Every structure is written in C-alpha cells, then in structure tokens.
Amino acid sequence: MNCIGLSRSLSLSLAHRLSVLFALSLSCFQLGRSFSALVGTPISTVDIAEKGLKVSVKAFTVKRSQYLKGKAKAPIIMENGEIPENANERPQSDSAGKSDACEGCPNQQICATAPKGPDPDVVAIAERMATVKHKILVLSGKGGVGKSTFSAQLAFALAAMDFQVGLLDIDICGPSIPKMLGLEGQEIHQSNLGWSPVYVESNLGVMSIGFMLPEPDEAVIWRGPRKNALIKQFLKDVYWGELDFLVVDAPPGTSDEHISIVQYLDAGSIDGAIIVTTPQQVSLIDVRKEVSFCKKVGVQVLGIVENMSGLCQPVMDFKFLRMTETGEQIxxxxxxxxxxxxxxxxxxxxxxxxxxxxxxxxxxxxxCREMGVPFLGKVPLDPQLCKAAEEGRSCFVDQKCGVSAPALKKIIDKMMENQGLSRMLVDNDA
Structure with a gap:
C-alpha cells in the first residue's frame, strides 16, 4: 500500500475510520482463503503471510480459478492527485507512521509497525526480467480507443520480424488480450521454472488473468492491493525465457496497475510507453494526463498513436442505402x-x-507538438482490422486489412527507428 507522505484524511468520518481499521485487522486466514480462491487448489504449498500490508504468495497452482468471493478488503486511500516520490508497497523510512505528516492517516499504525526497507520481491522480479531486453508499456487515457487492439497487433508485428515476444495483460478487470490473440479457453500451466505463458506461436507468448477465470463473463471486482499482488506474481513467477520485447497492455487511465508496473519494473528499465488515443478533444484531455503521469514516474513517452483516424474502406465494401420520402431506408x-x-x-x-x-x-x-512528445502516426478505423481482432488474427497476414496494416507497420517502424532498435532487424536478418 502506497501510504508514505499521504495528506491528512480529515474528511474521513469516524465510522469510515472504524471500518478501515476493521478491514486492516482481518486475519491471515481470511486473506489466505481469498488468495486460495483466486488461484485454485494448491499444487504444493501455500504460504500466505500478513506483515502489515505486505502479503506474499508462494508456490501455488494456476489452474482455472474459482471466482474470488473472499470478504477481505483493504481501504481505498486517495492521494490528492499526487504520486508520492517514493511510492512503495511498504515503508522504507524509519519515520514512517511516526512523523507529523502521518497524523490522521488511517494506516499510520500499520506504517509505524510494518517491516522497513525495500520489498524483497522486487529483487526476484529484477532477476526474472533480466532476460528481457526491451519493455514497452501500451497506455491510453480513455477506454475504447483501441489500446488492446494496438497491443495485440504490435506483438503480432514484432513476432513476424522473428523477435522473441511476450505480451503481458495487466488490465485485471477487463482482460481482452486472450480474445484478440485467439486464445480464449486456454489455461496457464506451471513447471519447475514458473508459470508458462500461453503461446500463439513459438516466439509469441501471452499472460493474462483472462486465462484464470472460470467463465469469460465473470467480473473481477478487486481493490488495489489484490491487483498489485497479481501483477507482482505475473512479473515474479512467469517464465518467459529470453525475450527481445515484453509488451505490457495496461488498463486505461492512471490507476493502481500503472503505479505497480512502473514500481516493480523500476521506471529506468522500461524503454517507454506508447499512448493510444482517438482524435477528439474528449480523449486528448485524458491523454495529456497520461503524458503527465509518465513524466512524474520517469517513463519515457515513445510516442502517441492516433487510432480511428477517419473511417477508410474500399468503395465496393460499403453498403448503399436509399432514403424514401417517409424516412425509410432501402x-x-x-x-x-x-x-x-x-x-x-x-x-x-x-x-x-x-x-x-x-x-x-x-x-x-x-x-504532440504542444507537449513536446513524438507523434507516431494515424491508424484509420478499418472494419477489417476490427474483424481480425475479433477473430484473434494478425492484420499483417490478412490481405483484407489493406487500409490499417500499412499504417500500423509504418508506426511500428518509426517507433523502432526513434529508439535505435532498427539495428535489431538487421541482426535478425543476418
């Protein structure tokens, strides 16, 4: 829980504070039951330890889960729109929970008594990610702008260039990547090396909570700590092997998932973020916030992609209607x-x-000109691209995607050229 340096929560009512303290005092047994429901029957051992707000989960199965119905909850703490300079899951300062700034915070006692220092799981994540050359986040300010479609097609494109590619879906509450990669109904398997991604091709692996749900229509109704724990598990326990690229599809906006992925990967090791938007101002307003987020947490903006930039399709693919005097369409x-x-x-x-x-x-x-960030290009609204995404296909091998595929290819080439990654293509060809 990121609660270092939080402003006083003066607006909290006494009843709210009591409910928060009650939620935090739930037993380890309740947390264990909730996590067990998430991951299914233990394969070897389940070791869940509650130390303040630190919850570690070790060695468990990743069979298709039962829907999480545990009652353990944690409070939602607002941060007044500011991300703390050191946003950690556990306090690192000896004065945490003891300084004047902590007075009134519902988690003051937790911070004061919790173990101090960096999260040991961060070291395990760093070791696991050491075999990944490049990490790219795909973000959006609003939902429905085609972010996941772009993530999927970016992964397809990089794999088609003979790179080793991983696609990590951290949109915990709205996982659409399994559908867009044609992997619905697949399950995660575990080996002695860790969780195994689900593979589309031998050089394109995918990981998503969508593989763990008992039914595709089941809602994932989680607060931040549970989302963070699963993201940490994805990063720490998934065995990707040697990867050229790890593409991370994040949920829209700037929420717990974004803070967690940046924190766990360490902003300095992330190559950068591609932000997807649509042309209208109502979408661009939130993209500006997304750019601001990246600057605050030290993630480079690789560029902005304008998706659905006009509807383009061959004339012969259109449906023609004639309007009668009565308004009927024929x-x-x-x-x-x-x-x-x-x-x-x-x-x-x-x-x-x-x-x-x-x-x-x-x-x-x-x-982009006003904010000083790269503009990567425009992708038209192509019905054939939409169809390819629905069917889990790459638009680059679909001859019908003659409008969107060249635009996407140009954007990906520009991104790689801007980052000096074009040399990798030459090395691969050699």
Missing part, C-alpha cells in the same frame, strides 16, 4: 455496385474515407 447495395461497374469502373479500386470523430482541434498531432 438497401440498394447490389444496384449501386452494378451501376459503378457499368458506368464508372475506375471507382472500383478507390478507398473512401470520412471523419468519425471531430479532429478540428488538430487531433493528436497538434497535441
């Missing part, structure tokens, strides 16, 4: 196509585009 697609073939065959190979979102404010490109 499908005249066949007539229109035959008419074009006979009267204007030169139109058959034309791609028609129209704006879907208002980009009168200059879109993501103008925002």
């Amino acid at each position: 499908d005249v697609t066949e007539w229109a196509r035959e008419h074009l073939k006979e009267r204007a065959p030169e139109f058959l190979n034309i791609i028609a585009c129209t704006e879907v979102f208002d980009s009168s404010g200059g879109g993501a490109e103008r925002m």
Whole structure:
C-alpha cells in the first residue's frame, strides 16, 4: 500500500475510520482463503503471510480459478492527485507512521509497525526480467480507443520480424488480450521454472488473468492491493525465457496497475510507453494526463498513436442505402455496385474515407507538438482490422486489412527507428 507522505484524511468520518481499521485487522486466514480462491487448489504449498500490508504468495497452482468471493478488503486511500516520490508497497523510512505528516492517516499504525526497507520481491522480479531486453508499456487515457487492439497487433508485428515476444495483460478487470490473440479457453500451466505463458506461436507468448477465470463473463471486482499482488506474481513467477520485447497492455487511465508496473519494473528499465488515443478533444484531455503521469514516474513517452483516424474502406465494401420520402431506408447495395461497374469502373479500386470523430482541434498531432512528445502516426478505423481482432488474427497476414496494416507497420517502424532498435532487424536478418 502506497501510504508514505499521504495528506491528512480529515474528511474521513469516524465510522469510515472504524471500518478501515476493521478491514486492516482481518486475519491471515481470511486473506489466505481469498488468495486460495483466486488461484485454485494448491499444487504444493501455500504460504500466505500478513506483515502489515505486505502479503506474499508462494508456490501455488494456476489452474482455472474459482471466482474470488473472499470478504477481505483493504481501504481505498486517495492521494490528492499526487504520486508520492517514493511510492512503495511498504515503508522504507524509519519515520514512517511516526512523523507529523502521518497524523490522521488511517494506516499510520500499520506504517509505524510494518517491516522497513525495500520489498524483497522486487529483487526476484529484477532477476526474472533480466532476460528481457526491451519493455514497452501500451497506455491510453480513455477506454475504447483501441489500446488492446494496438497491443495485440504490435506483438503480432514484432513476432513476424522473428523477435522473441511476450505480451503481458495487466488490465485485471477487463482482460481482452486472450480474445484478440485467439486464445480464449486456454489455461496457464506451471513447471519447475514458473508459470508458462500461453503461446500463439513459438516466439509469441501471452499472460493474462483472462486465462484464470472460470467463465469469460465473470467480473473481477478487486481493490488495489489484490491487483498489485497479481501483477507482482505475473512479473515474479512467469517464465518467459529470453525475450527481445515484453509488451505490457495496461488498463486505461492512471490507476493502481500503472503505479505497480512502473514500481516493480523500476521506471529506468522500461524503454517507454506508447499512448493510444482517438482524435477528439474528449480523449486528448485524458491523454495529456497520461503524458503527465509518465513524466512524474520517469517513463519515457515513445510516442502517441492516433487510432480511428477517419473511417477508410474500399468503395465496393460499403453498403448503399436509399432514403424514401417517409424516412425509410432501402438497401440498394447490389444496384449501386452494378451501376459503378457499368458506368464508372475506375471507382472500383478507390478507398473512401470520412471523419468519425471531430479532429478540428488538430487531433493528436497538434497535441504532440504542444507537449513536446513524438507523434507516431494515424491508424484509420478499418472494419477489417476490427474483424481480425475479433477473430484473434494478425492484420499483417490478412490481405483484407489493406487500409490499417500499412499504417500500423509504418508506426511500428518509426517507433523502432526513434529508439535505435532498427539495428535489431538487421541482426535478425543476418
């Protein structure tokens, strides 16, 4: 729990404080029951120890889980919009919980009595991640802008270049990566080396909580500490082997998952973040916050991708309608196509585009100029790309994705060139 340097929670009512203290005093047995429900029947031993807010989970199975119904809860603590300079899961300062700034915080006693110093699991994570050359976060300010679609296609593209690629889905409450990689219904297996990713190809492995849910429609209703514990488990216990790239698909916004992944990976070891947006201002407003987050935690912004930048598709793929005087729509697609073939065959190979979102404010490109961050390019709203994502296919091997695939390829090439990674392509070809 990141509670060092929190401002006084003067607005908390007495009842709220009592409920917070009660939640924190839940027994280790209750926490153990909750985590056991998450991971299923133990494969060897389950060792859950509660030390303040520090919860460690060792050696357990990763069979398809039963939905977590435990009652153990932890309080939600607001940080007044600021990320503490040292946002750790446990206090590192000897004065934690004892200084004047801690007075009034519901976790004051926890910080004062908890073990001090860095989290030992961070060392284990560093050792596990030592075999990963490049780590890229994919972020978005809002949901529904195509972030996970971009993450999936980025992983497909890098794997097609003969790189060893891992795709880690840390969108705990909305895991869509298994669907977009065609891996629905798959399960995680455990070996003596750790959890094994689910592989799309021999050089493309995937890890997601989506593989652990009993039913795809089950909701994951967790507070921050449980999300953080699972993200830590993914980083510490998944055996990726030697990877050229680890692509991390994060949830939209800036929440516990984002703080955790940056903290556990250590911002300095992350190559950077790609932020996906749509052209309209209502989306760009939140992208500015995402850029601000990256700057605060020391993660380089590799660039902004403007997705759904106009609807583009071949004229012959459109559906044509005729409006009657009564407002009724009549499908005249066949007539229109035959008419074009006979009267204007030169139109058959034309791609028609129209704006879907208002980009009168200059879109993501103008925002990038104002904020001094790289603009990687635009991807049109392509129905064929949407279909490829629904079916778990790469758009780069689908001849029908003739509108979106070249745009995505150009963006990925530009990102690699900007980061000096183009040399890796030459080495791979050699």
